Amino acid sequence: MIQILVVEDERPISNLIAVNLRKAGYSCRCVYDGMAAADALDKARYDLILLDVMLPKVDGYELMNYITPLEIPVIFLTAKASVTDRVKGLKLGADDYLTKPFEIIELLARVETVLRRYHKTENILTVHDLVIDTSSRIVKRDGAPINLTKKEYELLLLFVRNKNVALYRETIYERIWGGEYMGDSRTVDLHVQRMRKKIGWEDKIVTVYKVGYRLEG
Template identity: 45%
Template structure:
C-alpha cells in the first residue's frame, strides 16, 4: 500500500482518482495547486505524485524539479509528443493523457511503484497467502501449485484489486496482447483459482463483463 499525492485542480477528477486509489488499497492525498502540492510533498513525503502539468498557479514541469526525488507520473490533457518528451526528459516516470481508463492509471501506478520498490507484494485473503516477490502461494500454510497462467491471472487480479476488469482486458494483461484465444479461457482459469484457493467469495463475477477481486 502506497501514499500517493494527487495534484489536480479539477476537483471532480481529483476525487475520482482518490476513490480509485482507495479501492486499490492506496492512500490518496489531494492538492489543487502548485503551492498546495509542494507543501503536501514536504509534509507527507508520498511514495508517488500524480501531477497535472497544467496547474493554474504553476508550470507542472518546473514544479516537478522541486519534489526532491519523489517519483512523478504526469497526468494531463496535453498529449502532443513534444509535451510527452518534455515530461519524460524532465524526470517523470511516466506520462498519461486525459481522458484515460482508471484501470490503465492503476496499472501504470503499479509499474512505477514496483520500479521504486513501493509496491505491495504480500497478500492475505482468508486462509490464502500470496507472495508476489517469491511467487509462492499457500493455503492454510501448505503450498498450492498453480499453473503458470493461473498464477499470471491471480497476479493481475491482485495488482488491480477492487477494480472490475473485462475479460478482454484480463486477456491482455495476463496472457499478453498477442494472445488469440477466446475470452472464455478467462472463465476456466477463474474457476480453477476459486477452487484451489477458496476464493469463491473474493473473486466476484461482473455480469456480462468480467471479474473483480475484492480485498
C-alpha cells in the same frame, strides 16, 4: 503502506483516482494546485506522485523542478497529448506520461510498474484469507502454500490489485496473455474458474454479466 500524492485540480478526477488507489491498497493524499503540492512535499515523504500538468498557481512542469531533487517518481496525468508535451514531461524527469481520458485499470498498472521499478512495492499482500508473497510468488492460506500456475498467479495479482473493479475479459486477456483479444472468452474463463477454485474464492471473484469478473472486497 505505499504513500501516493495526487496533484489534480479537477476534483471528480482526483476523487476517482483516490478511491481506486485506496481500493488497490495504497494510501494517498489529494491536493489541487502546485503550491499545495509543494507544501505537502515539505511535510511528508511520498513514494509516488501523480501529477497533472495544467494546475493553478504552479503548473506541473514548474513543479518538477521542485520534485526532482527529492528523487520521488512521477507519473504525469494530462490532457496535453502531443508528442512535444510528452517528450517535455519525460525530459523533465517524469517516469511515465498518461493522457486523459484514461482507464483506471491502466493507471493502476502504470502505478504498479513505476513502483516496482523503484522497488517500492509491498512484498506481502494479505487479502481475505490469503497471504501473497510477491517476491517469492508464493500464495498461502493458513500457512499452507497453494500451487498455482504462472498464469493463475498473474490472474490472482490482477484481481487483487483491482479489487472491486469489474474487469473486462478483453482487458484480462491483454494484461495476462499480452496479445490482442479476438473475442474468444474460453481461455480467460477457464483460467479464472480454475484459479478461483484452487484458492477457494468462488464466492469472491464473481462473474459480471456481459463484462467479465470482479474481486469483491
